[in-house]
Amino acid sequence: MRPSISGSAPATPAFSTSRFRAEREADWIAFDALLARLEKKGAKALSSEELLQLPLLYRATLSSLSIARATSLDKALLDHLEALSIRGYFLIYGVRQSRLDRMKRFLLHDWPAAVRSVWKETLLIVLILLLGTLTSWSLVTHNPEWYYNFIPEELAGGRDPRASAEFLQGTLGHGRAAGEQEGALHMFATYLFTHNSQVSIMSFALGFAFGIPTMMLEYYQGISLGAMIAVFTSKGLGFDFGGWLFIHGTTELFAAALSGAAGLRIGAAVVFPGARGRLQAAADAGRTAGKVMVGVIIMLLAAGLLEGFGRQLITDTLLRYGIGTLMLLFWLGYYYLPRPETGI
Amino acid sequence: MTTAAVNARAQALRKSKIRQFVTPEGVDLELRIASSGLRLGALLIDICLIQLILLSFTLLMIWVLGASQSSIAISIWMLGAFLLRTFWFIGFELGQRAATPGKRLVGIRVVARDGGRLTADAVVARNLIRELEIFLPLTFIGFSAAEEMVNWWTMLAGFVWSLTLSLFLLFNRDRMRMGDLIAGTWVVMAERVTLDRDIAAAAEAAAGALTFSDAELAVYGIFELQELERVIRAADARAMREVADTIRAKIGRPVAEEDDVFLLSYYRQLKARLERKLLFGKRREDKYASD
Numbered sequence: 001m002r003p004s005i006s007g008s009a010p011a012t013p014a015f016s017t018s019r020f021r022a023e024r025e026a027d028w029i030a031f032d033a034l035l036a037r038l039e040k041k042g043a044k045a046l047s048s049e050e051l052l053q054l055p056l057l058y059r060a061t062l063s064s065l066s067i068a069r070a071t072s073l074d075k076a077l078l079d080h081l082e083a084l085s086i087r088g089y090f091l092i093y094g095v096r097q098s099r100l101d102r103m104k105r106f107l108l109h110d111w112p113a114a115v116r117s118v119w120k121e122t123l124l125i126v127l128i129l130l131l132g133t134l135t136s137w138s139l140v141t142h143n144p145e146w147y148y149n150f151i152p153e154e155l156a157g158g159r160d161p162r163a164s165a166e167f168l169q170g171t172l173g174h175g176r177a178a179g180e181q182e183g184a185l186h187m188f189a190t191y192l193f194t195h196n197s198q199v200s201i202m203s204f205a206l207g208f209a210f211g212i213p214t215m216m217l218e219y220y221q222g223i224s225l226g227a228m229i230a231v232f233t234s235k236g237l238g239f240d241f242g243g244w245l246f247i248h249g250t251t252e253l254f255a256a257a258l259s260g261a262a263g264l265r266i267g268a269a270v271v272f273p274g275a276r277g278r279l280q281a282a283a284d285a286g287r288t289a290g291k292v293m294v295g296v297i298i299m300l301l302a303a304g305l306l307e308g309f310g311r312q313l314i315t316d317t318l319l320r321y322g323i324g325t326l327m328l329l330f331w332l333g334y335y336y337l338p339r340p341e342t343g344i
Numbered sequence: 345m346t347t348a349a350v351n352a353r354a355q356a357l358r359k360s361k362i363r364q365f366v367t368p369e370g371v372d373l374e375l376r377i378a379s380s381g382l383r384l385g386a387l388l389i390d391i392c393l394i395q396l397i398l399l400s401f402t403l404l405m406i407w408v409l410g411a412s413q414s415s416i417a418i419s420i421w422m423l424g425a426f427l428l429r430t431f432w433f434i435g436f437e438l439g440q441r442a443a444t445p446g447k448r449l450v451g452i453r454v455v456a457r458d459g460g461r462l463t464a465d466a467v468v469a470r471n472l473i474r475e476l477e478i479f480l481p482l483t484f485i486g487f488s489a490a491e492e493m494v495n496w497w498t499m500l501a502g503f504v505w506s507l508t509l510s511l512f513l514l515f516n517r518d519r520m521r522m523g524d525l526i527a528g529t530w531v532v533m534a535e536r537v538t539l540d541r542d543i544a545a546a547a548e549a550a551a552g553a554l555t556f557s558d559a560e561l562a563v564y565g566i567f568e569l570q571e572l573e574r575v576i577r578a579a580d581a582r583a584m585r586e587v588a589d590t591i592r593a594k595i596g597r598p599v600a601e602e603d604d605v606f607l608l609s610y611y612r613q614l615k616a617r618l619e620r621k622l623l624f625g626k627r628r629e630d631k632y633a634s635d
Contacts, residue, residue, distance in 0.1 A: 017619055018545035028539065039440050062371045073618055075570040076540040076577065083537040086373050090453070090534075091440065093368075094461055102464065110465075190419040194426040198475075201430075205476035208526060266526055283457065283466075283528025290469030290527065297430075 017072040024064050028084060031057035035087055058088045106294070114291035115335045121261035121268065125218050129257060132222020133229065140230035150227040165235040189308020196252060196300045200259035204293050207263020208282070210271050214263035221256060243317035246324030247310055252303035254331055259296045262289035299331070348632040351567065355629070360517070363530070365459060375532040377519050378452040383531060389446030394432055398425060433471040438464055443534070451535035457528045466527040473523035480506040543576055544612045554609040560595040561610075561617045567630035569618055572611050576604075 034054055037045045046054070065081040072078060115122075139146040144161035151160070199217075206213035225245075232241035269285035270278060306327070314320055365373045401424055409417040436444040442462050443453040454470070456462045481503055513521045518530060564572075575587050581603075588603040591610060618628065628635060 016616075018542055021542055022545070025539070032539075042440070059369060062367065062369050066371055071619060071622060073566055073569055073615055073622065074542070074544065075573050076537075077542070080537045080539040082374065083535055085371070086375065086534060087536075089367055089373060090442070090455070094440070094442075106464075114465075187415055187419050187422070190422045194422055197426065197430070201472050201475045205473045208473075208522060279457075279525065280528075282526050286469040286526035286528060287463065287465040290465035290467075290472070293472055294465075294468055 017068070017074060017077075020067065020071070021074075021077060024060070027057055027060045028064065028081070031061050031088060032084060035084075035091055038091055039087075055092065058092050061085055061088060106291070110291050111295045112335045112339075114288050115258060115295060117288055118258070118261045118265050118292060119336075121264040122257055125215070125257045125260040125264060128215055128218045128260075129222040129225075129253065132219040133226035134222075136223040136226035137230045138226075140227050141234065144231075144234070147227050147231060150223050161231055161234065163231075165237065168232060168235055168237055169240065187308075189304045192307050193301055193304030196255075196304065197297050200256060200296050200300060201293070203256070204259045204263040204266075204289065204296075207260075207266040207289070208270060209267065211264040211267025214260050214267065218256070218260045240317050243320035243324075244311065247314065247320040248303045248307035248324070250324045250328035251299055251306060251331065254328070255296045255299035255303060258292055258299070262292040262296070265289050265292075302327075348630075351630055351632065355567075363518075363532075375455065375530070377517075378450075378531045378533055380513055380519055382450045382452055383513065383519065383521075386444065386446035386450045386452060389449055390432065390444050393445055394428060398428060401425070401428070430472075430475075433474065434467055437462075437467045437471065441534075442467075447531075451533060452531050453534040455530050455532050457524075457530050462529065466529055470521070470523035470527035470529055473521070473526055477510040477512075477522055481510055540577060543573070543608065544615055554601065554605065556595070556610060556613050558617070560597075561614050562635050563594055563631060564614055565628040565630040565633055566618060569611070569614055572607065572614070576607055576611060579604075 030053070034046065034050060034057065038054075043051065061081065062085055065085050068074075068078055068081050136146070136150050140150070140161070147161050203214050203217045206217065229238070229241065232238055266282060266285045266289050269281040273281035276284070306323070310323060311320070314323065361377045361379075363375050363377060365375045367373060402421065405417045405421040405424075408420075409415075433444055436447075437454050441448060441453060442455070447453060454462060454467070456466060483506075509522055512525075513519045518524075520530065524530060572587065575583050584603045584607055588606050589599075591597075592599060592606075621628065
């Protein structure tokens with residue numbers, strides 16, 4: 001390139017942005033075409049030669065952008081180069097592993113690690129749940145009238161202190177005796193899953209308000225649980241009720257506690273950001289919590305299946321206890337058993 | 345307010361939306377934060393699409409239910425509706441373009457604030473919070489409609505409180521939703537810009553005789569040059585006539601040639617002049633700046 005000094009204005013200058021464009025345009029067009037294919041079909045659509053071309057063209061485009069910014073006033077050209085560079089940057093630096101690899105990594109490493117890292121919050125939420133349960137249990141045991149404050153009529157479905165032991169026994173669902181048709185079980189399971197997921201998402205999402213609504217929600221869950229337990233134990237059905245609850249409850253309540261813990265983690269990060277900035281702390285916590293929440297939804301799917309199918313088909317109380325315990329052990333082992341660092 | 349001040353303010357506003365984003369190669373990509381209007385537009389498009397898909401899915405399931413008499417269709421419907429509502433945003437934002445169809449249409453995308461990769465957990469976190477932002481205000485409306493004994497004012501207060509969560513993005517510079525804040529993301533402009541022809545090069549060939557003196561070219565700056573470029577590219581005869589007349593009046597030239605020929609040669613020579621100055625480190629933003 002010759003030096004760009006020229007005398008009079010109208011004469012063609014030695015360095016002209018038109019010439020610059022004419023020289024480089026082919027690269028931009030090639031890069032644009034590669035990006036379009038990459039966006040549509042992924043890396044598989046490109047041959048290995050084209051893949052090698054990609055970073056070269058990307059750097060050429062970035063360098064063109066720098067030159068154009070410094071020398072050109074052609075708005076169309078600047079806008080195009082800027083948009084092209086941004087697209088290219090996110091495609092080239094955003095290249096991730098394949099979906100299968102990501103899934104494997106999530107299941108083997110990310111999910112349990114995220115759950116492990118919120119153990120303090122999980123413990124706190126479990127305590128809150130227990131506290132709620134104990135509160136309402138002791139209140140209802142001493143004065144059954146309390147029950148009506150905790151559980152709305154339409155939700156109780158007749159399961160209240162006035163009900164007879166036989167009726168309560170019936171609601172514990174011994175197969176078809178409970179009036180459930182087998183055909184409707186999957187419907188019931190689906191309903192439970194979607195409903196519980198919705199509630200868990202809320203309990204997580206409310207976390208950023210310093211975690212207070214989350215804790216209230218969990219406490220309230222404990223309250224209704226305790227009231228129910230009190231009604232059944234007062235009629236001598238505690239053991240049966242335990243089995244009814246245990247089969248899916250270990251998974252479902254664990255998931256509920258984890259969603260609360262995820263919310264609490266965000267709330268805690270906003271209140272006590274530590275050495276990081278508040279925004280940074282919230283973002284870090286949010287990512288951990290996001291992983292936990294994907295896990296929670298999977299757990300709730302399992303819980304919905306156990307509740308919808310397992311509980312209705314398996315009526316033996318001891319077997320119910322067995323399955324519930326097994327699930328709990330499985331989750332605890334999956335999350336908290338120490339494992340070697342995989343280094344991924 | 346003078347035109348100069350208005351101009352300066354418009355420029356400051358444009359600048360305030362630009363965020364530094366330096367690539368490993370050391371080039372600042374100057375990402376622009378997407379405006380709240382665009383965000384709302386994208387959301388509305390997505391909601392419409394979801395509703396449309398849900399509607400056709402529902403009709404299909406009703407047909408299946410009628411044909412097979414099996415209640416499994418209801419289960420599939422419930423599961424499908426849940427998956428659609430929860431994973432529409434997550435699924436699309438995990439894709440290569442990090443944007444839902446609505447976002448693609450208005451030309452915006454999600455980006456990690458720290459410049460790193462947009463990870464799946466960030467996308468999940470920002471979209472689960474969306475449940476809260478959209479549905480909490482709706483729940484309050486629903487409550488007040490359903491339960492009349494509850495104080496109307498309490499409901500209103502709750503609604504307004506939940507709205508401040510939903511409208512959080514209006515109250516910060518970076519237009520972050522609650523979800524963006526928690527996931528550490530931004531939503532930025534990512535339009536596709538096709539490369540338009542080089543009008544200066546075309547002019548080089550076409551207009552030979554028409555030359556302007558340095559004094560005639562010294563009246564405008566970069567802002568005016570780029571506005572002129574826009575008018576020439578749009579090629580609207582009336583706009584071109586108006587602009588050509590304004591320039592002629594300003595530099596005191598008689599109407600002697602076709603508007604487009606006049607504008608093209610003026611554009612080319614003004615561009616050459618300003619670009620030459622740019623090479624010498626002098627950037628004249630607009631006509632109010634000193635030459």
